[in-house]
Amino acid sequence: MKKLTSRIDKERLLLGIAAPLLALVAAIVVTTVVILATGKNPGDAFSDMLTYGTASDSQVYILNKATTYYLAGVAVAIGFRMNLFNIGVDGQYRLAAFFAAVLGGALTVPGWIAVPLMIICAMGVGAVWAGIAGILKVTRGVSEVISTIMLNSIATAIIAYLLQPGKLAELQSGGTVVSTKPLPQDSWFFSFDTGAAGVLWGFIVIAVIVGVAYWFVLGRTRFGFDLRTVGQSETAAAASGVSVKRMIATSMVISGAVAGLIGMPTLLNDSHQFSNDFPSGIGFTGIAIALLGRNSPIGIALGALLWGFLERTTNHLEFQGYDKEILGVIQGVIVLCVVIAYEVVRRYGLKRQQQRVGAELAAQAAARTEKQEVA
Amino acid sequence: MKILYGMQQPDEGTITVNGERIAFHTPADAIARGIGMVHQHFMLADNLTVLENVVLGAEKLYGIGAKARTKIKEISDAYGLNVRPDVLMEELGVADRQRVEILKVLYRGAKILILDEPTAVLVPQEVDALFDNLRELKAEGLTVIFISHKLGEVLSVADEITVIRRGTTVGTVEPGSTTSKQLAELMVGSELPTPETEESTVTDVPLLKVEGLHLSQTDLDGIERIILDEISFTIHKGEVLGIAGVEGNGQSELVEAIMGIRNPDAGVISLDDTDISHAPTRRRREAGVGYIPEDRHRHGLLLEAPLWENRILGHVTERPNSRGGLLDLKAARADTERIISAYDVRTPGIEVTAGSLSGGNQQKLIVGREMSHRPKLLIAAHPTRGVDVGAQAAIWDHIREARREGLAVLLISADLDELIGLSDTLRVMYRGRLVADADPATITPEELGSAMTGAATGHLEHAEDDDR
Structure with a gap:
């Protein structure tokens, strides 16, 4: 019983992190496409953002x-x-x-x-x-x-x-x-x-x-x-x-x-x-x-x-x-993706939990009848 | 059932319709295969006519005009449904609405009908009429899947009975060769529960007194509608007062007025000689009023919150949930564990959301929570609705046990056997008034049913000497 509880918790945590991560990845992909469309190199842009953004x-x-x-x-x-x-x-x-x-x-x-x-x-x-x-x-x-x-x-x-x-x-x-x-x-x-x-x-x-x-x-x-x-x-x-x-x-x-x-x-x-x-x-x-x-x-x-x-x-x-408009694009895409990703992950999580609870109870019930039969 | 109607996907297994293996992905697939579902909660628009409700979403079949009307008449006559196409839905009673739901499904060409707890909202006479309709459908070659918790009904209407317990088929029987006792044992897996209370525990100490309660509401058209009128009753310590009535006759509002969710226009509610007519809900709860709401999803639980938070719900100001203004999470969690084992809530743990439990287990959690605060008065609205027979017996036991210790109970239920079996006193509610009373020791469900439709008033006597 304890094990399942902790498993659900861990899963919930994972799902919680999955949503924003999903959104970030989507935002990076979209931004890449946008920068490519303007005829520039997205790789340089991202590496510049990283080095500059981490300066003291x-x-x-x-x-x-x-x-x-x-x-x-x-x-x-x-x-x-x-x-x-x-x-x-x-x-x-x-x-x-x-x-x-x-x-x-x-x-x-x-x-x-x-x-x-x-x-x-x-x-x-x-x-x-x-x-x-x-x-x-x-x-x-x-x-x-x-x-x-x-x-x-x-x-x-x-x-x-x-x-x-x-x-x-x-x-x-x-x-x-x-x-x-x-x-x-x-x-x-x-x-x-x-x-x-x-x-x-x-x-x-x-x-x-x-x-x-x-x-x-x-x-x-x-x-x-x-x-x-x-x-x-x-x-x-x-x-x-x-x-x-x-x-x-x-x-x-x-x-x-x-x-x-x-x-x-x-x-x-x-x-x-x-x-x-x-x-x-x-x-x-x-x-x-x-x-x-x-x-x-x-x-x-x-x-x-x-x-x-x-x-x-x-x-x-x-x-x-x-182009400086890149900022708006990234922010917009992140927010949009986040809202979608959270809803998707939330529904998935609830459904999954229901299934797990059902499966666990069925297993418990099966174990109980077995015990009865043995007795 | 949800899988059959395409609302959920199975993990394993197959569905075969007319010898053909198929998979449903949406309700539309199911409808296309001739499977129709009549839901427990009707899905009808009040401000439209019967005709409009039937064609809604199926305009392509026969249009929305004369052709559709002819078709509806045809179906209605063929199966004896007696539906009038041009009446506004809001003018119809529950039984008529149900017939419209059935017609809606037939109109879409269904050959297999799924009825989910169709009798929960009907009085006995209406149930008989429904069964006549179902036999008519059967005679015309349609297949009916009838889902119910009520054994007598299943036995009287079905040709074959399959018992499902905790998600698996436990047996298939012929109604001719089985009794309702055997059927119930199949359902529970043990001996039959009965709602009968043994000895009377009624004392002469009044606990809840309601006098001249009146509630009216002005609707959108500016017409004042009286919802509760001249409601007066007293519940003593150790007494269960049952209120019978067809749903929608003011029972929900009465409960809400006693709980403080609605503010009555006139009348006095007193608990233990303290006037609580206008006290806030929280004060009433702290004063010892337990509440099992009729709609547990809307009023009794936070479906997306873990069980231990649901254990706090409604009792946040009381121990063990909090000390001072602060929550005591540790104590609340520990007490949730206790409730789960004491009330046999089947769950893998207290961190799962309330929404992932089955209805019976949700209800047991609610009952456990309310009983844990040693209430003086318990308001139980349909305490065993949508609950499996095992959980039902457990809930009855808990109510009976607490009643022995002096708990006063206001019981509202659509299940007349439950009302008659549990109550010490019975009152019948019709159109916002308490119109009749009866002695649960002698009264039959049929006699109660006639008062519920307004046909009889006053004191109901059993059998021949009923001359009122």
Whole structure:
């Protein structure tokens, strides 16, 4: 009995790894074809990506990028575990980063007070923005997909309105950039200087903490169990005593709060101000990464690192004379393949398990009758 | 059965139809060979007419107009199905719907009919009518495969009976030369289980009191529909209250109101003298209400989660599943092992998903889980539906045993033998009301059946002295 259990587990693990691997291989094949079609040598491109992507300065760059992407992936994954499609992560983090930047610029307290205040402010803004969609869903039945998309646009408009000289922003000395008041150096987040390789953002520590908290809350607490139950079957959850509506609103708020953190590594470790060129669209990257990582804390980390790696290396490919659109192709193909591969592998796994259980029981029954006959 | 209908592929073995060996890859292959299936759960569109439902997906055969109508009439007359083609499906009762399902299959040219538990939703009178239809079909040269857990029915309608237990054929018998007792022994592999309770354990301590419960719902057209009306009853400690009724007469809603999944408009539900009319489901469960839902896949299990997570489901706030706000995975796993051995859940381990177990084993897991928290009140909705005879006997035993220790049970079932055998008190539900009551010691399934269709009300007396 023990043996079979462990065998099923091992198999499940194998199947779990099979899906993303399958997707990666498919993506490499498609990319090869695309590069061949443009009349270039794919082998050179891949070897260049490998050597360049593993250089130490690239490693630091990738880790920094992955910090942001990881937070985005977790924010989306919280919704996914509940069967909620929080497309609004994008608007949530931009609005959160903007208000945190405004607050940080206005504060005159020491950094060790200002930094936590900004982080709390960002999480609060993200939570409120996502909470609107959550409340609309539970009270009026509005699909969170629709409401969060619209809240994204509204967030863009609000930021555009407030990010003007005389409102909450100011014209920088160059005269071309409009931004919030830069943070005083005291309010920057700590970072690790790795010498020639560059500066590693200290916010990676927060990302790790968020990952551990995500794993712990979902897997080890009652709240997490309730949340996963609702995600797997709303009807069973209701019958088991979970208030589905409250759960939807709560998880939306938590997803938004984590989304609020996405802009923080950039704001506190890099730009130190919110300007027109503050990175946007990371919320959508988060969706891809959550899919890739299968909502698991470690999977999302691998997905985030892969995304960072791809961005870094394909940027470099451009200098080698390849088309920069390769990045989009690879990413698109990966996401598409991942979604298909997961579904295929999941169905296969369930079917296989059913067969195995059946076979094992038949064997048990046969053994039992034999014993009876002997006796 | 799924293999016969092309929904699943066999690993080994052959299927021979009319002397020809064949392999089915899809249901379409099976239909092309003249095999048709009538599912346990009807697959009909309520907002279409009978004619439209029949031609749906088979438009190529006889079109959708007059020709199709003639064909339907022809089939209906030939087999005495009595189907009216232009009635809206939603106006039809369960028995009529079933006849439409049969007609649908015949319309597609089926010569071999598979009926999966066709009598589960019918009252005894309707079952007889169905059997007449089946005999008609047989007389016309069609083959019928009739799958059922109910031995009496199989004996009365079949020409040959094959008993399947745990995936293998254990025997083939002639109904003429066998009794239902022998048949049951073949099915269980041991002696016959009966649902009869021995001595009464009813006390005079009321446990669950329901008074004047009312529930109505406004449908999409803005019409208010009364689902539950003036429901009042009391269940004492050690008492099993059985509710009979054709499905869809408010039983599910009554259960959901008692569980707190639906909020009643009026009325009081009190458990142990505490008003729980509007308490959340979790508080009711913590107060000692166990729940065996009628649809275990939708309400009782997380099919893609391992067994030990399913053991936590519904009792996440109670020990051994959690301490404080944290789950106690080790204790939950250990307790799952205990349930599996104590309730004889046949599974290779606790890490397999609930969906890979058979229905009977899923149900035993649910019963084990609910009983493990020492409930004061057990709500059992169709506790043995779709469960093999062995598991059925085990589930009855568990209910009886707990009842002896003072458990109050609200039993809802479509299996009248089960209701009569287990219950201390019987009530009949019809169109959202409790219309009749009966003494399970004397009543027969046929007498109950007439009350279930609304033909009799009040206190049902057995036999001749029934003058109401």
